[in-house]
Amino acid sequence: LAKTTQPISMDSYEGQEVNITCSHNNIATNDYITWYQQFPSQGPRFIIQGYKTKVTNEVASLFIPADRKSSTLSLPRVSLSDTAVYYCLIEGGGNKLTFGTGTQLKVEL
Amino acid sequence: DVKVTQSSRYLVKRTGEKVFLECVQDMDHENMFWYRQDPGLGLRLIYFSYDVKMKEKGDIPEGYSVSREKKERFSLILESASTNQTSMYLCASSSRSGTARPTDTQYFGPGTRLTVL
Numbered sequence: 064l065a066k067t068t069q070p071i072s073m074d075s076y077e078g079q080e081v082n083i084t085c086s087h088n089n090i091a092t093n094d095y096i097t098w099y100q101q102f103p104s105q106g107p108r109f110i111i112q113g114y115k116t117k118v119t120n121e122v123a124s125l126f127i128p129a130d131r132k133s134s135t136l137s138l139p140r141v142s143l144s145d146t147a148v149y150y151c152l153i154e155g156g157g158n159k160l161t162f163g164t165g166t167q168l169k170v171e172l
Numbered sequence: 173d174v175k176v177t178q179s180s181r182y183l184v185k186r187t188g189e190k191v192f193l194e195c196v197q198d199m200d201h202e203n204m205f206w207y208r209q210d211p212g213l214g215l216r217l218i219y220f221s222y223d224v225k226m227k228e229k230g231d232i233p234e235g236y237s238v239s240r241e242k243k244e245r246f247s248l249i250l251e252s253a254s255t256n257q258t259s260m261y262l263c264a265s266s267s268r269s270g271t272a273r274p275t276d277t278q279y280f281g282p283g284t285r286l287t288v289l
Binding site for chain 1 (some may be wrong): 205229279283
């Protein structure tokens with residue numbers, strides 16, 4: 064199974080762009096990379112998923128280099144409500160699921 | 173909206189007790205998951221079920237068992253609770269992916285915080 068490494072915490076201010084990187088050196092060929100967001104007292108919720116290059120949706124972008132050994136979640140112009148824990152997940156299907164340890168993002172005024 | 177509910181938000185049990193954690197989803201999802209979440213360790217998969225009566229072990233199945241008698245319900249069982257099973261337990265469900273993606277988006281319940289004394 065892939066192993067993942069994320070920074071424990073990050074601080075930012077409202078309006079800034081935040082980039083959170085996840086390292087996954089032994090990702091398998093068929094694995095996908097997914098990011099989840101978790102607020103206190105709630106379960107994680109899906110943000111974005113990708114396999115390679117760049118994926119963008121209405122809330123975030125996901126950058127994956129050619130070697131796929133890392134991925135970067137980019138949150139444009141964060142607000143206070145983006146304060147949460149962010150997890151990367153390497154998905155190989157079925158029970159092949161490896162979550163990172165999570166990054167606590169704190170956004171201040 | 174997909175709804176995943178868990179039977180309790182907080183639970184306190186004693187060492188050696190048999191503990192049942194229940195999870196119900198209302199979206200007819202084929203896949204259901206049980207995770208435990210601990211500080212500094214993130215989420216770790218305990219068991220996964222891809223159909224009724226089907227189950228697969230995750231990363232940390234020791235000390236746990238599961239039951240899936242109906243599609244919408246997935247139960248986690250601690251046969252004899254121990255203090256090292258004190259944790260936050262999260263249930264999730266997802267549909268079976270019909271694309272190249274290995275797993276469709278998971279929808280999580282709010283979690284059950286279990287304390288074993």
